Amino acid sequence: MAISRRGFMGVMGGGAIGAAGLWPRRAVAAVQSLTIQPASYAVLDVPTQGMVSAFADAPPPVIRMRQGQPFAIDVTNATPDYTAMHWHGLRVPNAMDGVPYLTQFPIAEAETFRYAFTPTDAGTYWYHPHCMTMDQMARGMTGVLIVDEADPLEFDSEVVLNLRDFRLNSAGEFIDLWTARGAARSGTFGTVMTANWNQLDLHDVPTGGLVRLRLVATDTTRIYKMIVAGAAGAVIAMDGHPLREPVPFPSAEKPLILSPGQRAEIVLKMPDIEGAEVTVLTDAPGGPRALAQLRSVGANLGRALADAPQLLPNRVSEPDLTAPRVEEFVFGWTPEGGPPVDGLCGSLGYAFWSINRTPWQGDAAEDTPALATFQKGENVVLRLRNESPNDHPIHLHGMTFRPISSNKRVLPSNWTDTALLLREETIEIAMVMDNPGDWAFHCHVIEHQKTGLAGFIRVL
Ligand code: C2O
Ligand code: CU
Numbered sequence: 148m149a150i151s152r153r154g155f156m157g158v159m160g161g162g163a164i165g166a167a168g169l170w171p172r173r174a175v176a177a178v179q180s181l182t183i184q185p186a187s188y189a190v191l192d193v194p195t196q197g198m199v200s201a202f203a204d205a206p207p208p209v210i211r212m213r214q215g216q217p218f219a220i221d222v223t224n225a226t227p228d229y230t231a232m233h234w235h236g237l238r239v240p241n242a243m244d245g246v247p248y249l250t251q252f253p254i255a256e257a258e259t260f261r262y263a264f265t266p267t268d269a270g271t272y273w274y275h276p277h278c279m280t281m282d283q284m285a286r287g288m289t290g291v292l293i294v295d296e297a298d299p300l301e302f303d304s305e306v307v308l309n310l311r312d313f314r315l316n317s318a319g320e321f322i323d324l325w326t327a328r329g330a331a332r333s334g335t336f337g338t339v340m341t342a343n344w345n346q347l348d349l350h351d352v353p354t355g356g357l358v359r360l361r362l363v364a365t366d367t368t369r370i371y372k373m374i375v376a377g378a379a380g381a382v383i384a385m386d387g388h389p390l391r392e393p394v395p396f397p398s399a400e401k402p403l404i405l406s407p408g409q410r411a412e413i414v415l416k417m418p419d420i421e422g423a424e425v426t427v428l429t430d431a432p433g434g435p436r437a438l439a440q441l442r443s444v445g446a447n448l449g450r451a452l453a454d455a456p457q458l459l460p461n462r463v464s465e466p467d468l469t470a471p472r473v474e475e476f477v478f479g480w481t482p483e484g485g486p487p488v489d490g491l492c493g494s495l496g497y498a499f500w501s502i503n504r505t506p507w508q509g510d511a512a513e514d515t516p517a518l519a520t521f522q523k524g525e526n527v528v529l530r531l532r533n534e535s536p537n538d539h540p541i542h543l544h545g546m547t548f549r550p551i552s553s554n555k556r557v558l559p560s561n562w563t564d565t566a567l568l569l570r571e572e573t574i575e576i577a578m579v580m581d582n583p584g585d586w587a588f589h590c591h592v593i594e595h596q597k598t599g600l601a602g603f604i605r606v607l
């Protein structure tokens with residue numbers, strides 16, 4: 148249920164101590180904690196000040212939980228701004244989704260909010276604030292979240308790469324996090340590409356071993372074209388879910404497209420020679436750029452790719468497409484003269500973008516009605532039409548869908564929560580609306596989201 152800004156202001160006077168107390172007491176494993184705080188880290192040669200993380204001097208941690216096991220985490224805000232934490236791709240109860248005003252009050256300075264849920268899906272996800280997103284995410288607050296399989300799988304090694312850019316000058320200082328020019332086009336790109344906040348992230352892995360490589364695109368803007376050089380392997384999952392239809396192993400000829408918010412899991416077999424290197428690159432203007440290197444160390448395990456453990460599919464309801472309800476959503480510019488978007492905690496002061504020709508109107512529920520209302524269990528096809536000349540990674544909270552058609556290309560129909568909509572492309576996605584609540588629906592180029600390309604759907 149949406150919470151109005153007016154309601155929120157009213158509560159503030161009384162001291163809005165998180166809604167943690169509203170969550171029923173239940174048996175949970177130890178409560179983890181995460182303190183969102185100012186940080187510094189030497190992305191270039193000298194420490195960059197003004198970063199945001201969950202540590203003072205390191206990137207946000209990889210958070211792990213186990214499929215089917217209750218999980219709880221206390222998120223404390225040690226910044227002077229509001230925040231709220233979102234678990235991207237996880238199908239959680241609406242009240243745990245971390246969207247300010249839509250599902251909870253923002254967490255004010257020095258407040259703590261307890262998020263508690265039981266992850267149903269194994270796989271690779273991520274977390275990020277959904278309040279002051281342009282500021283907090285661009286300054287570093289994006290982390291990887293892994294849900295381990297209920298029955299553990301054995302790989303010889305795991306490498307997790309949190310891929311993102313920073314906008315720094317040569318002295319390592321932040322420059323404008325975004326520009327109006329960028330926000331009105333493809334977004335404002337970072338100047339320094341990193342994996343785990345490092346320009347070249349190094350990992351020692353067993354010679355001849357099977358590596359589970361998790362790639363997570365947490366950047367606010369960049370659509371990555373990933374390449375893995377020096378090893379054979381296979382893509383085994385996208386966006387948290389094992390593949391239903393194959394995706395080619397990332398190569399220079401066929402790079403793997405990862406748009407903001409997307410994840411890939413790859414199994415690769417390290418060469419049988421000690422010291423051999425496997426490089427993870429992204430195609431960039433001026434040629435591929437190495438982001439991480441895996442080096443074979445120790446005795447040769449001599450594994451074969453065929454020995455790799457198989458992922459089990461997560462339980463996602465298969466939509467019945469005999470007579471689905473079809474709803475169209477149009478993503479484009481904002482008709483001239485709209486007022487600036489005052490939404491989702493922290494306005495950028497512009498309304499460049501819209502869904503169904505209406506930009507996000509504001510934080511209060513009465514300002515922004517649901518884009519569409521569905522009944523729980525409804526089988527739907529959502530037609531996503533991009534009438535702009537820019538690409539948009541469109542993300543839906545709370546539920547999982549799969550693309551079923553495109554007017555431009557053949558798309559693998561894999562379960563996802565974030566679908567890249569190319570310029571002037573129309574794709575159809577299919578799903579069962581099986582999770583009640585108000586679910587944010589927006590572009591994951593954060594400047595687009597913050598300048599209007601955002602809305603929500605309601606499932607009753
Ligand atoms: Cu990854 Cu609405 O977010
Ligand atoms: Cu999300």
Ligand code: CU
Binds near residue numbers: 591595
């Ligand atoms: Cu966009």
